[in-house]
Amino acid sequence: MSAPRKTVVVTGLDVTTAYGRGEDALWTGLGSGVPAFRAVDRFGTGRGRTNVAATLPGDPDLETELTAVVTNACDQAGLSETDRARTPLLLARHADGAVARLDVADQEHRPISLTARTVAAATGLFGPARTYTNACVAGTTAVIEGIMRIAAGEADRVVVAAGYLVDPDNFALFSAGRALAADGLLRPFSDKRQGLLLGDGVGAVVLESAESAERRSATVRAVLAGWGMAGDAFHVCQPHPRGEGMARAIESALRRAEWAPSDLGYVNCHGTGTKHNDASESAALHASALDDVPVSSTKSMHGHTLEASGLVELAVTILTLRHGRLPLNANYLGEDPECALRLVLDRDEKPTTDRALSLNAAFGGANAVLAVSAP
Amino acid sequence: MTRTDGLSELAWARWSAADGAPPALPGFVASDFAPSISDVADRVLSGGQASARTGLVLASSGGDLATAVATAEAVDAGKAPGALLFFQSVPNAVLGHIAKRWSLTGPVICLSPDSREQGEVEARSVARLLLRAGEADMVLMLLAEPGSAVAVLLEGDAS
Numbered sequence: 415m416s417a418p419r420k421t422v423v424v425t426g427l428d429v430t431t432a433y434g435r436g437e438d439a440l441w442t443g444l445g446s447g448v449p450a451f452r453a454v455d456r457f458g459t460g461r462g463r464t465n466v467a468a469t470l471p472g473d474p475d476l477e478t479e480l481t482a483v484v485t486n487a488c489d490q491a492g493l494s495e496t497d498r499a500r501t502p503l504l505l506a507r508h509a510d511g512a513v514a515r516l517d518v519a520d521q522e523h524r525p526i527s528l529t530a531r532t533v534a535a536a537t538g539l540f541g542p543a544r545t546y547t548n549a550c551v552a553g554t555t556a557v558i559e560g561i562m563r564i565a566a567g568e569a570d571r572v573v574v575a576a577g578y579l580v581d582p583d584n585f586a587l588f589s590a591g592r593a594l595a596a597d598g599l600l601r602p603f604s605d606k607r608q609g610l611l612l613g614d615g616v617g618a619v620v621l622e623s624a625e626s627a628e629r630r631s632a633t634v635r636a637v638l639a640g641w642g643m644a645g646d647a648f649h650v651c652q653p654h655p656r657g658e659g660m661a662r663a664i665e666s667a668l669r670r671a672e673w674a675p676s677d678l679g680y681v682n683c684h685g686t687g688t689k690h691n692d693a694s695e696s697a698a699l700h701a702s703a704l705d706d707v708p709v710s711s712t713k714s715m716h717g718h719t720l721e722a723s724g725l726v727e728l729a730v731t732i733l734t735l736r737h738g739r740l741p742l743n744a745n746y747l748g749e750d751p752e753c754a755l756r757l758v759l760d761r762d763e764k765p766t767t768d769r770a771l772s773l774n775a776a777f778g779g780a781n782a783v784l785a786v787s788a789p
Numbered sequence: 790m791t792r793t794d795g796l797s798e799l800a801w802a803r804w805s806a807a808d809g810a811p812p813a814l815p816g817f818v819a820s821d822f823a824p825s826i827s828d829v830a831d832r833v834l835s836g837g838q839a840s841a842r843t844g845l846v847l848a849s850s851g852g853d854l855a856t857a858v859a860t861a862e863a864v865d866a867g868k869a870p871g872a873l874l875f876f877q878s879v880p881n882a883v884l885g886h887i888a889k890r891w892s893l894t895g896p897v898i899c900l901s902p903d904s905r906e907q908g909e910v911e912a913r914s915v916a917r918l919l920l921r922a923g924e925a926d927m928v929l930m931l932l933a934e935p936g937s938a939v940a941v942l943l944e945g946d947a948s
C-alpha cells in the first residue's frame with residue numbers, strides 16, 4: 415500500500431509539567447538549569463528507593479488538566495466551535511489506579527478510553543478517536559497516528575493529548591523494580607546514573623495539514639516532517655543492547671523527512687537514566703551516525719512522564735527550535751564509555767540547524783521517533 | 790479472507806475462559822491477561838506465515854486489570870508490589886515476549902478502544918494505517934477482554 419503525503423504541521427500547543435502550567439513555565443524551568451524534583455507529598459512513598467519525583471503542588475486531577483491543555487491548544491490554534499466539532503481527539507494515558515479499586519462489576523464500565531470521551535465532550539471536540547496505552551511511547555504513537563491520518567488525507571486536523579500524574583501505584587511499581595534513582599536525581603547518559611524519577615506531564619497539540627492551516631491563516635508552530643516506529647524483538651522489558659529497534663525507527667523517521675543525519679541540530683533523547691536504556695539508546699544513535707549531533711534528555715529536569723513523554727518532549731523540541739537554545743542534559747557526573755554522545759552540558763549552546771528528532775522507547779521493545787522542524 | 794477494509798486475514802485463534810485457564814507463561818503472575826494473549830499469538834504464529842516486519846497491535850478496553858488490582862492491593866496494604874508486577878504492569882510487556890519469541894520487529898502498539906465492541910474496528914484501523922504507511926508488512930491484531938483473547942494475522946490486500 416502506498417500513501418499520498420500531505421505536510422503535517424502543529425498549530426496549537428500546551429503543556430503542563432512540574433515547572434507549572436503552560437509552555438512558558440516549561441521553557442523557563444528548563445532554562446533555569448534547576449531540576450523540578452522534590453519530595454512527594456501527595457501520597458506516602460513508604461520505604462521505597464527514593465521519596466522524590468517532579469510533581470506539581472497538591473493532587474491535581476488528570477481529566478481537569480487534560481481538559482485545560484486541550485482547550486488552550488485549540489485556542490492557540492484559533493479553532494472555532496465549528497472547527498472543534500469536526501476534530502477528533504487522540505489520547506494517551508495509563509490505566510487509572512482508581513478503577514482497580516472498584517468492584518469488578520463497576521470496572522467493566524470504566525474503560526481506559528473513558529477519559530478521552532470525557533475530555534472530548536468537555537472541550538467541544540468531535541469525539542474520542544482512540545486511546546493509546548503502550549506505556550512510554552503512547553504519546554508519541556498517538557501523535558504518529560495523527561500524522562498518518564492527515565498525511566494520508568483521512569483527516570484535515572486532529573487533536574492529540576497525553577497525560578500522566580505521579581501516582582502511588584506506579585511509584586511503588588517502579589520502586590519495586592529498582593528502577594528509581596536512589597540518589598534523587600535523574601542523570602541521563604552519565605557515569606554513576608542510578609535510574610529514573612517520575613514526573614507529572616500533560617500536553618496537547620493541534621495537528622493539521624499545511625493546506626488546512628493556510629486556509630485558516632493559522633500560525634504554524636512546527637512541521638512534523640517524519641516519523642518512525644519499530645520493535646526490538648529482544649525482551650519483555652529490556653531494550654536491545656545494540657539499540658536495533660530504535661535505530662530502525664530513527665532511519666524510518668529520517669527517510670520520511672528526507673533528512674540526512676548531518677541535517678539535525680538536536681535530538682531530544684528518551685534518556686531515562688537507567689543503565690540499560692541509556693546504553694541501548696547510545697548504541698542506536700551511533701548506529702544512526704548521530705553521535706556528533708547535540709543531544710539531551712530533558713527527563714533530567716522534568717522527570718519521566720511515562721505515557722505523556724511523547725507530548726511533553728515534543729513540546730520541548732518545538733520550544734528548542736523556536737527559542738534557538740538547547741536544553742540541558744542535567745545532573746551529569748562524567749562520561750560513561752557506553753554513552754559517548756555529544757551531550758548538551760552548556761546552558762548557552764545554540765542549535766546549528768532548525769531540524770530535530772524526539773525519541774521515545776518503552777517496555778516490550780517499542781520505539782517511536784518524531785522528526786520536527788521549525789516552520 | 791478479505792474484508793471491505795482492505796485487510797486480508799491469514800490466520801486466527803481464539804481463547805475463552807470457558808476453555809479453561811490459558812497455559813502458564815513464565816515470568817508473568819497473578820493474571821490471565823498475558824498468558825491468554827501469548828497463547829493465541831503462538832497458535833497463529835506457529836503457522837509460519839508472519840514476516841519479520843510484522844507489527845503488533847493490541848486492543849483492550851481495560852488492559853490488565855488483574856495486575857492493576859494486585860498492585861493496588863499491595864499498595865493499599867502498605868507492602869511493596871512484587872517485582873514481576875512491575876515488569877508486566879503495562880500491556881507492552883507481553884508484546885515484547887511475543888516479538889522476541891517470534892522475531893517480529895514491527896511497531897509495538899496497545900490501545901483502549903472507545904468500547905469493547907469497538908476493539909476490532911479500532912485495531913484494524915491502526916493496522917491499516919501501519920500497512921499503508923509501509924511501517925509493517927503484516928500486523929498481528931490482538932483483542933483482549935476479561936475472559937477472552939483473539940489473535941488475527943493481517944496483511945494489506947496489495948502486499
